[in-house]
Amino acid sequence: MPPEPRDDGSLLSLERGLDALDPPAVGRRPWGRRVAAAVLPPLVAAVLVLVVWQLLIWAEVKDRATFPSPADVAAALWDQWQQGTLQEAVWLSLSRGALGFAFSVLIGTPLGLVVARVRVLRTALAPVLSGLQSLPSVAWVPAGILWFGLSPATVYFVVLLGAVPSIANGTISGIDQVPPIYLRVGRVLGARGLAAARYVIMPAALPGYVGGLKQGWAFAWRSLMAAELITQSPRLGTGLGQLLDTGRQLFDVSLVFGMIIAILVVGVAVDRLVFSPLERGVLRRRGLLVD
Amino acid sequence: MSVDTGRAAGRDTGPAARVEHLTKRFGAGPLVLDDISLDVAPGEFVCLVGASGCGKSTLLSLLAGLEKPTSGTAAVAGGRAALMFQESALLPWLTAGGNVELALRLAGVGRAARRARAEELLGLVRLEGAYDLRPHELSGGMRQRVALARALAQRTPVLLMDEPFAALDAITRDVLHDELARVWRETGVSVVFVTHNVREAVTLGQRVLLMSSRPGRFIRAWDVAAALGSGDGDRRPESVPVAALAAEITGRLREEIRRHAA
Numbered sequence: 001m002p003p004e005p006r007d008d009g010s011l012l013s014l015e016r017g018l019d020a021l022d023p024p025a026v027g028r029r030p031w032g033r034r035v036a037a038a039v040l041p042p043l044v045a046a047v048l049v050l051v052v053w054q055l056l057i058w059a060e061v062k063d064r065a066t067f068p069s070p071a072d073v074a075a076a077l078w079d080q081w082q083q084g085t086l087q088e089a090v091w092l093s094l095s096r097g098a099l100g101f102a103f104s105v106l107i108g109t110p111l112g113l114v115v116a117r118v119r120v121l122r123t124a125l126a127p128v129l130s131g132l133q134s135l136p137s138v139a140w141v142p143a144g145i146l147w148f149g150l151s152p153a154t155v156y157f158v159v160l161l162g163a164v165p166s167i168a169n170g171t172i173s174g175i176d177q178v179p180p181i182y183l184r185v186g187r188v189l190g191a192r193g194l195a196a197a198r199y200v201i202m203p204a205a206l207p208g209y210v211g212g213l214k215q216g217w218a219f220a221w222r223s224l225m226a227a228e229l230i231t232q233s234p235r236l237g238t239g240l241g242q243l244l245d246t247g248r249q250l251f252d253v254s255l256v257f258g259m260i261i262a263i264l265v266v267g268v269a270v271d272r273l274v275f276s277p278l279e280r281g282v283l284r285r286r287g288l289l290v291d
Numbered sequence: 292m293s294v295d296t297g298r299a300a301g302r303d304t305g306p307a308a309r310v311e312h313l314t315k316r317f318g319a320g321p322l323v324l325d326d327i328s329l330d331v332a333p334g335e336f337v338c339l340v341g342a343s344g345c346g347k348s349t350l351l352s353l354l355a356g357l358e359k360p361t362s363g364t365a366a367v368a369g370g371r372a373a374l375m376f377q378e379s380a381l382l383p384w385l386t387a388g389g390n391v392e393l394a395l396r397l398a399g400v401g402r403a404a405r406r407a408r409a410e411e412l413l414g415l416v417r418l419e420g421a422y423d424l425r426p427h428e429l430s431g432g433m434r435q436r437v438a439l440a441r442a443l444a445q446r447t448p449v450l451l452m453d454e455p456f457a458a459l460d461a462i463t464r465d466v467l468h469d470e471l472a473r474v475w476r477e478t479g480v481s482v483v484f485v486t487h488n489v490r491e492a493v494t495l496g497q498r499v500l501l502m503s504s505r506p507g508r509f510i511r512a513w514d515v516a517a518a519l520g521s522g523d524g525d526r527r528p529e530s531v532p533v534a535a536l537a538a539e540i541t542g543r544l545r546e547e548i549r550r551h552a553a
Contacts, residue, residue, distance in 0.1 A: 015417060015466050022430030022463070181380045188355055188374045189445065190397045199393060203384045286383040287427020 068254040073261065076254035085238065090266060093224060093239035096152070097270075100159030101220040108164040108216065109209075112171025113197070126172065129165045137162030137219070138226035150233035155224065162223030163216045170212010174205035210282050214275040221267045240266070305368070306330040307448050307481035308354060313363035315349055323349050325506035326363070333368070333448065336475055336482045338496030340489055340540065342548050346507030347485040351451045354483065372449040373442035377457050379434035381426040387413065387437045388422035394444035412440040415474060432463035436470065443478060452484045456491070465528070468494055472526075489544065490528045490537045501540060503547050511543055 028034070050070055056062075057069040064072075080086035115125050140161045144154035178201060186200035202209075228241020236242065240263050247255030283289035308331040315324040323346040331337050339347045352358040353365040355374040381390050391409040400408060413422060416436035426434055435455055442450055456464045472495060475482055486492050492499045493515060501511045518539075519532045526533060 011466065011469050012417070014462070015470070018463055018466060019418075019430065019433055022432060023428060024430070181376065181378065182382060184357060184376075185380045185382065187357060189394050189441075190371060195397065199397070200382070203382070206384065285425065287425060288383075 066253055068257055072254040073257045076252065077258040077262070080243070080255070080258065085243065086262065089238050089240045089243045090262065092237050093228065093241065093263075094266060094270075096155060096239065097159070097217075097221050097224050100156050100224060101163060101217055103156070104160055104163035104167055104216055104220060105213065107160065108167030108212075109171055111164065112168035112209075112212075113175070113202075115168065116172040116175040117197075117201075122172075129168050129172070132161065132165035133169055133219075136226075137223035138230070141227055141230045144227070145231065150231050151235055154231060155227045155236065158227040159220050159223045163220035166219045167212050167216035170215060171205065171209050174208025174212060175201060177208050178204040206282055207279075207286070207288070210275070210279045214271065214279060217270060217275055218267065221263075221270070225263055305333075307333045307335065308365075308367045308372070308483060310350070310354070310365045311363055313350075313353065313365050314361045315346065315353060315358065316361050322506035324353075325508050327507065327509065329500070329509070331449065331481050331483060334479045334481055336484065336495060336497045338484045338486060338492035338499045339502060340486055340492045340499060340544065341502030341507065342487065342504045342544065344507075345502040345504040347502055348453050350507070351453050351483065351485055354449070355451055368448045371445070371447050372451050373445040373447045374451045375435075375438050375442050375453065375455045377454045379426070379431070379438040381434055381437055381441070383426050386423050386425055387418065387429065387433075390426075390437060391441050391444050394441045398445050400444075409440075409444065412444055413437070415443070415477070416440045416470060430463075431459050432467060435459065435467060439471070439474065443474070443480070447480075449481045449483065452482060454486050454488075455484075457486070457488070464491075468528075471495065489541045490533070493533050493537045493540065494526050494528050499540060501543055501547070504551065510547065511540075513540065 029037075053070055057064075057067070061067070068076075077086065080089075115121050115129065137158050140158050141154070144157040148154040148157060182200055182204045183196075186196045191199050224239075225241045225244075228236070228239040229245050232242055232245060238246070240259055244256060244259035244263070247253070247259055280289055308329070310327055310329040313324055313327040314322065316322050327350065329337075339350065341347050349358065350365070351374060353360055354367055355372050357374075381387070382393065385393060388406075388409050391412050392405045395405045395408055396402075410419070410422060413419060416439050418433060418436055418440070421429065421433060421437065426437070429437065438455070456467050459467065468491065471482075474480075484492070484495060489499075496515055499513045499515055500509050501513075502508065503510045513536065515536065518536045519526075528534075528537075
């Protein structure tokens with residue numbers, strides 16, 4: 001005989017009471033406070049660097065011709081801006097970086113999936129992928145030039161070899177870190193093969209995968225700058241790397257420093273404006289991030 | 292050794308789950324389950340109790356098809372069973388409703404019907420307002436109710452439950468016992484419920500099976516309604532007949548555990 005329901009009204013209200021009391025409080029700080037907390041510390045750090053830099057200039061630790069002041073660098077950047085070359089270089093490098101990164105994602109993601117899930121391929125390829133990740137991709141520039149000449153193909157070749165292993169490795173570690181309980185749930189719910197990959201494994205691996213994308217972007221940008229720095233050719237136009245090398249050829253230290261700063265700022269900006277929000281969004285939706 | 296594991300009504304339609312001469316060992320390890328046989332009738336509520344290492348969770352994994360028997364068979368009607376774990380194991384990237392909908396989708400329910408059916412199932416476990424909440428926004432008890440709704444969404448004739456309430460506080464656990472009993476009565480699903488909590492087993496089950504440890508075997512079966520006699524109407528864990536039966540089963544379980552002291 002089944003147990004009969006007891007006084008259902010009081011059970012229901014007891015349950016409603018528990019449901020109201022028990023769930024964890026989920027709240028976020030107000031928007032303004034969050035932005036301030038995210039922006040102020042790095043801003044202060046940047047100002048401190050500028051101050052130290054200016055102090056070194058005033059202390060005259062080095063000759064101004066080889067060690068420019070913040071004002072010199074700002075003037076050089078302003079000069080490039082007025083000529084339009086700075087915007088052009090940023091745009092060219094950024095669009096190349098974005099395209100190269102997009103191709104790297106298209107190649108690295110399925111590669112990582114297959115290597116993570118097929119045991120033979122994993123044994124064969126996982127060490128190669130980690131090895132490629134630690135190989136500085138600038139090492140591929142000479143090979144690229146010999147194969148593709150001074151063409152955009154060389155630049156993309158270097159970017160791909162820099163970013164693909166990083167994205168593939170991110171995918172692999174994302175899949176490896178999927179808690180086994182989710183795989184069991186998937187099997188109990190009847191997800192096999194492709195359905196398991198689509199509904200369980202890939203979404204479960206998303207946090208690690210997004211981490212891999214973030215790192216992949218850093219590698220793509222780094223590789224692109226290495227390639228641009230070495231390959232000077234009218235066919236390639238003038239990206240940030242080429243502009244940096246132009247500064248070296250002209251003995252224009254201010255331009256050199258200005259370009260280093262520009263490369264740094266663009267790389268960080270993409271990370272902060274694209275990948276960090278993406279990563280935080282994924283983690284927050286899963287309750288893995290409190291702010 | 293063969294123990295009469297008891298039987299329930301409803302034999303004529305064939306069992307909802309049938310285990311025959313089931314043996315399981317992992318690799319070259321010791322025997323986990325030793326020649327187990329069990330029939331679960333359609334709509335029956337069976338509780339398995341035993342100490343750690345009695346293989347009760349392994350038996351559920353075998354019934355769910357997550358493990359392969361070393362010998363013998365473990366089969367459920369319809370070939371597939373829903374399984375609930377001690378942790379809710381809700382997928383954290385989906386909302387409560389999304390978790391239920393995924394089970395419906397994988398069970399072949401069409402897109403148009405899914406949303407309404409998922410809302411209905413969440414209503415069945417009294418979580419009408421939780422559709423868009425994510426697992427981390429729910430309490431432990433609410434998560435287990437969503438997991439129950441998700442398991443019911445699979446529409447399997449058998450629901451396997453592996454200590455689903457063990458991690459909950461006492462009041463929440465009592466509430467969920469009543470919820471489960473109500474849902475079981477309303478849906479007519481067969482339940483195989485594993486627990487080490489004897490009172491829980493006596494409160495919920497129609498039949499309680501006690502398992503030995505290392506290797507796991509059935510050593511005794513109780514027909515709860517018969518054992519409680521006229522007191523069956525009152526299944527509160529604190530009622531006298533329930534407490535007496537729980538004490539009897541606990542005594543037998545202690546005996547079994549002491550056997551391993553030597």
